[in-house]
Ligand SMILES: CC(=O)SCCNC(=O)CCNC(=O)[C@H](O)C(C)(C)COP(=O)(O)OP(=O)(O)OC[C@H]1O[C@@H](n2cnc3c(N)ncnc32)[C@H](O)[C@@H]1OP(=O)(O)O
């Protein structure tokens with residue numbers, strides 16, 4: 001690979017990115033972002049638009065002083081006072097770039113600038129020449145390039161280069177072009193502008209039609225060697241081309257796009273987090289840096305991943321700084337992934353029966369809940385591990401609660417294989433439930449503790465109920481988890497009773513025969 005194939009990464013997160021509504025960044029945030037961008041390997045950092053405000057000026061000045069590798073850059077209109085402000089803000093850096101722009105589309109020239117095409121050519125000549133006297137690194141952009149007449153664009157690009165611009169940027173300002181058209185624009189410039197080899201061609205794409213990255217890559221394949229982009233794709237309206245997507249597309253499909261960038265891709269995830277903390281959250285399904293970008297929920301995919309990760313993974317999470325692929329447990333997950341999850345949680349010696357039982361419960365829970373967390377799975381498995389030894393099991397429960405009426409529970413239990421039902425009122429629904437249990441399985445234990453807590457967050461969280469009972473000075477704890485707190489309460493009490501019965505059998509083997517007869 002030779003240098004001809006290196007693509008320069010020009011980041012405009014702190015300039016065009018900051019133009020997103022809600023993305024204003026403080027000086028401290030910009031400095032933090034600039035430091036990680038410098039480390040990330042970005043070639044040119046457009047740190048702001050110095051004439052825009054004292055704050056922007058200050059940020060560009062501060063960033064110019066701290067960059068170790070990247071070249072700082074500021075934006076300016078075709079105006080001497082804008083260019084002077086840029087120069088003042090950037091001049092502390094050993095190397096800096098002044099980026100100046102003016103619209104070249106008929107629409108913009110007439111309605112926005114109120115200038116004729118000839119006057120715009122004059123403005124290009126004056127601004128680029130002026131900037132070139134302040135630095136030899138001048139970039140010129142033809143705003144609304146993709147809606148510009150091609151012959152006029154060729155003329156203005158030739159003029160900007162002859163006035164000393166070293167980088168010529170073709171923006172798709174309103175995200176209007178498509179890859180085939182953009183390829184044609186770049187190819188025409190390369191073929192028709194006589195001095196085009198004196199400058200680096202660049203693209204700057206917006207995402208109004210969701211094509212910013214595709215158009216940028218079309219530009220690269222057609223011969224541009226700088227792409228302007230932002231982390232997380234933030235920017236005016238629907239945003240700019242996302243840096244992380246361009247870089248990872250080039251890296252992943254190097255067979256079709258044999259180019260290089262200087263980006264240390266393992267820092268992409270960190271850079272994305274820093275930018276989103278300063279601006280706004282990244283959508284879950286965002287390519288490369290979204291929360292779900294390396295998460296698999298579907299059983300068939302999870303099974304494939306466990307057998308060979310390449311089945312569903314075109315790049316490794318590690319390559320973008322994500323620790324590992326996550327197999328998210330949800331209603332679409334299968335047994336292979338469930339077993340793997342139990343292993344990860346330390347359940348290494350559970351029997352197939354327990355796995356089967358826990359998996360069945362997990363599917364029911366996943367139907368009820370949006371997120372099934374590790375703690376949910378642990379609670380279900382704990383319950384399944386002792387359940388096959390239980391002699392009293394809940395078959396059904398209905399609770400009538402609310403204001404006015406006394407609270408009532410209707411319950412059916414399987415007690416040593418016999419199906420028994422009752423209906424009791426109580427001082428609250430839990431009291432009614434516990435009374436039912438006492439009627440269906442008469443016993444004489446002391447209730448020491450009844451405690452509820454949510455295993456996970458949200459109103460659909462599983463509740464874990466703990467019950468502690470005492471018999472002959474010995475205490476037994478029962479626990480159960482369910483999204484229905486009352487069902488968890490019944491099961492927790494039954495769990496304590498069952499464990500107590502198991503304990504009795506262990507300490508007094510003769511007694512347990514009479515247990516059944518006495519109903520104790
Ligand atoms: C496509 C892009 O992303 S371009 C960058 C857009 N970013 C920004 O606009 C953010 C920063 N902007 C600002 O803070 C302000 O707009 C400023 C400081 C630049 C200018 O503010 P104001 O002087 O109040 O002017 P305002 O923004 O209302 O209007 C823009 C003026 O610049 C002119 N203008 C726009 N682009 C250019 C250009 N490239 N070269 C010269 N003049 C231009 C407009 O024609 C208009 O001029 P007019 O006052 O003679 O009609």
Ligand SMILES: CC(C)C(=O)C(=O)O
Nearest residue numbers: 101141143144171173
């Ligand atoms: C100033 C230019 C590069 C721009 O931001 C655009 O056209 O979108």
